[in-house]
Amino acid sequence: MGKFVITKRTNGEFQFNLTANNGQTILSSEGYTTKPNCEKGIESVKRNSQDDSKFDCKIASNGKPYFNLKATNGQIIGTSQLYESEASRDNGIASVKTNAPEAIIDDRTN
Template sequence: MGYFEIKKRRDGQILLNLKSSNSMTILTTEGYNSAEDYAESMEAIKKNAINDACYVIKETADRKFYFDLKAANGSVIGKSGIYMTKAAAGRGVDAVKRNAPDAHLKE
């Protein structure tokens, strides 16, 4: 089962990393200023992770790939790391789908 891990940035904002059961980061949120904000983000990720329409795979200028997870309103709620192939990015999407819905917050 996956889990969310809290990270503090140098500017004091808090972000969440969704980790797979083998502790690999598979999705990262934007920075938040409060626990209430990141808790809402965590619930949005859990809710939208199973919906194929919420994922957009994108190509970088150097022909690598990443994906965004969007909420129902179209705002980006998480981004993946960089993948060498589009197929690998698709496997990353599958990992989020498997791990996010039941993920807990690991503090």
């Protein structure tokens, strides 16, 4: 089972990373000014990760594929790492879909 790891940035903002069973980060959030907003972002990922239309496949300026996960309002709630191939990116999307719904929360801000 994956987990959402909540951390605090040096600027005081909260963020989460969704990690797979092997500990690899598969999705990273934006910065949130409060922990409750960060937790709402996690709930949004859990909901939206089951809707294929919420995944936006992109190509970075260096040619590497990645994806964004968007909320119903179109706001980006998570961004993947850069992948070596589109097939690897697609595997990353599948991993988010598998791990996000039942992922536990590991709060490392205390």
